[in-house]
Amino acid sequence: MxxxxxxxxxxxxxxxxxxxxxxxxxxxxxxxxxxxxxxxxxxxxxxxxxxxxxxxxxxxxxxxxxxxxxxxxxxxxxxxxxxxxxxxxxxxxxxxxxxxxxxxxxxxxxxxxxxxxxxxxxxxxxxxxxxxxxxxxxxxxxxxxxxxxxxxxxxxxxxxxxxxxxxxxxxxxxxxxxxxxxxxxxxxxxxxxxxxxxxxxxxxxxxxxxxxxxxxxxxxxxxxxxxxSPVENPNIPDILHIMDLQQEQLARSLGDGHRVIHGVAGSGKTLILGYRCLHLAQALNKPILVLCFNITLAARLRGFMYARGIDDRVQIYHFHDWCGEMLRSYHVAVPNGDAPIWERQVESVINGVESGSIPRGQYGALLIDEGHDFEPAWLQLVTQMVDPDTDSLLLLYDDAQTIYRKKSALKFTLSSVGIKAQGRTTILRLNYRNTREILDFSYRFAKQYFTQSDDPDVPLIEPEAAGKSGNQPAVRKFNSLDEEINYCLRCIEAWNNKGKEWNKIAILYPGGSVGEKMASALQESGIPFLHLKNSAKKKMYSDTAELINIIPIPSSKGLEFDTVVILDGSFSPRREDGDEDGLIEDVRRLYVGMTRAQTALMVSYHRNNKLAHSLATIGDA
Known part of the structure; x- marks a missing residue:
């Protein structure tokens, strides 16, 4: 057939x-x-x-x-x-x-x-x-x-x-x-x-x-x-990267109504979101809203839409930035309180929608990337923003990449928050981003900490490798953070001397002070870099800028780089060894960082804890 x-x-x-x-x-x-x-x-x-x-x-x-x-x-x-x-x-x-x-x-x-x-x-x-x-x-x-x-x-x-x-x-x-x-x-x-x-x-x-x-x-x-000169065209690369037939079929066949794409890391979910925006921008009169939980990913998506000339029809926001925009646009005040400002902003938007101060149905379509990091109340809020006449909603999801919520698996059903996608969920199992060795290494490191969702429409899926083979990821143990940084610096200088461009390299870290220290080392060496340490810097992200990006792992979600170094891999913020929930969060964070690497991955550490033991074990396997 x-x-x-x-x-x-x-x-x-x-x-x-x-x-x-x-x-x-x-x-x-x-x-x-x-x-x-x-x-x-x-x-x-x-x-x-x-x-x-x-x-x-x-x-x-x-x-x-x-x-x-x-x-x-x-x-x-x-x-x-x-x-x-x-x-x-x-x-x-x-x-x-x-x-x-x-x-x-x-x-x-x-x-x-x-x-x-x-x-x-x-x-x-x-x-x-x-x-x-x-x-x-x-x-x-x-x-x-x-x-x-x-x-x-x-x-x-x-x-x-x-x-x-x-x-x-x-x-x-x-x-x-x-x-x-x-x-x-x-x-x-x-x-x-x-x-x-x-x-x-x-x-x-x-x-x-x-x-x-x-x-x-x-x-x-x-x-x-x-x-x-019909034969010679320097603008055609020797190696091309396109959607595979399943991705193309899916991207072109997404119909009206609510849809969910549950895909493993590197399966092309964000690529399909971009294609869907191109289609909807031509078909709808009302603006299209794209929401994600990563400021850096939002910046990358805005660049994608601008390059294709649809940025005037597609609005892309980090979720909390969108909440702030709603409050400013409709003059809704944020009450005082002990809760963090972002929590009070979200609650104010929810109350504003319920009271009618903020109108529902403002957008012709809603697309949510990183749906696994959205709280139930957030999803219930944003689903009300879709025009009921079009009722076009797309949720992109991978429960294995959940690192923000305290519980690692989705503990609510999508239907309970207004997403009517039963029977309209597509599963993408193939990972195209990573080499087989990087994918195998990352999944073996983290798989015991993945748990099943309560929603039967959102199963936990094991990624399957579709990428090429390459070198085994490297795990390096050092006596101090300074040793890690010095070794990383020597590596990236050597890679650049061999022809690797700066923007093909990313330095990721779980948290702590290593980002600032690495930035100082790069500055002293005269190597161009951008440290995405706050919201303003994250909004400056560009995948074409000729510099090395230093990125907290949570802010790297949705991004990919040829070569990734994870520094201070055994970092665990103020956690006891018996804190199982904290350990699960740490492991999942590292899994996200590891799966940003397309062809080369190095993880270094110097601490002595459960994470260090897991890294040592997987490095010796």
Missing amino acids: AVIIPPISTCLSRMTSGERRFARRLESLLEDDYLCWYDLPLGDKRRYPDFVILHPSRGLLFLEVKDWKPSTLKKMNHSEFELLTPNGRKVVPNPMEQARQCSYEVLKVLERDPQLLQKNGKYGGKLCFPYGWGVVFTNITRNAFDKGIPDEIRQRILPGHLMICKDEMTENADAEQFQERLWSMFNYQFGEKLSLPQIDRIRWHLFPEIRIDQGQLDIFQENEEQAS
Whole structure:
């Protein structure tokens, strides 16, 4: 069964009856190594072919689907068709020419990628896979065309081998004959199959929105230099990072209503949130609210939205900053009291909503990242902010990364706080961020401290490695904090001398004074850095700035770096060895820090406690 993206069930409302029938034929009559995309924009002009089909050995095919009937067609030529509609005569583009032009536009882009070209032989420098285009007429039989249009005109305007007709896509159509109809639309065939990396490169070019790389030039935005040099394009990286098919399928298929994505660390939850914002920004009139519990992550997400030109429609806040904004905007006072100011602010917003001082339903959609760190009362508050007419809510969650709440597992059901997502929870098990060695190391270190949620819709899930292999993480024991810092300093200088950029390195710490001491050491060495020690500094975070980031582990959630050093790994703030809840919090904090590392991880410590024993044990394993 072919993969249809988005799934047919999620786009029925915008499909014509003929498109629905044809999509079901693709799904049932093609094997599972076919990829089919429906009604997605391509190219700098954002053309929308009805279907794009990709097969490893067959190639790339672009199809237009028309529900016209024989009585509808009145005149045709190479560029235009004249149709008789209920509203009178209408002139439309020739669908065959539409498909051809769309394919040429995309092919120009693909031809700039050296890894998609044949290297040698007669066709050296040409695309290494076949391509074609055609038209599907869902309400006109082959016989009707043969009888109604003179052969000379038909072959010139609608060549028979480039069409599929009504009687060739019936429910009982033969799969082999159906596929032969599709692939007769190609003028040639190759014997070589596309590799998986080549298929991913084609997807990277066709759909810029699924790229994981930040700051890449959108190559659909042509310029004269690119057009004059179609093969060499320095803006195309050798190694590409994109959503895998499950992530793309999920991102494109999220429908209306409340949805929950429960994904392990590094599974691409935040990436899917970004894609969802791009979609909603085009579909909704009211602003979109994105909330998270990490100030640094909020800064990163704001940069993502700004780079894509939707920052005026997507509002991103750290939860407590959003509470402060509500209080200022609606002139709600915060009462005096002994509780911390942020607790009193939250309570004031809750009271303001209940009294009507702060209106409900202000946003067309609500997206919550790091939902595992939200208290029940917070979730119950923010779910009221969604416009009931759209009722669009997405919660991203991983209970294994909970480090702020005193109890480590979710002790309430999502339905109890107004999230109506029963049966609409998607689980992402694959970790793409970390090497297999880093993921295995991190999970073995922390897994005994993970506990199951009370909500059956939010199970505890074990991550599965999808990333590449690499070096084993390093655990280093020292006699003092100063020794840890000096060793870290020597390591990062050596890495930089070997070509590693400063912003690929992050220094994380659980707490205490090590952040300030490391910052002083970097300053003395003339190494550029940003210490995200307070709210103002966290809001300055940028993943493109050429400097090393020093980050408290809780503020690193949602971020990732090529190389991570965790300093003072056995730090435990004022806890007794018998404080089991405190130990669980410490271990989970370290797990979050470890899983920020993409390819290299080092953990150092100097204390003598349970954490030190656990680090020593896992380091020796």
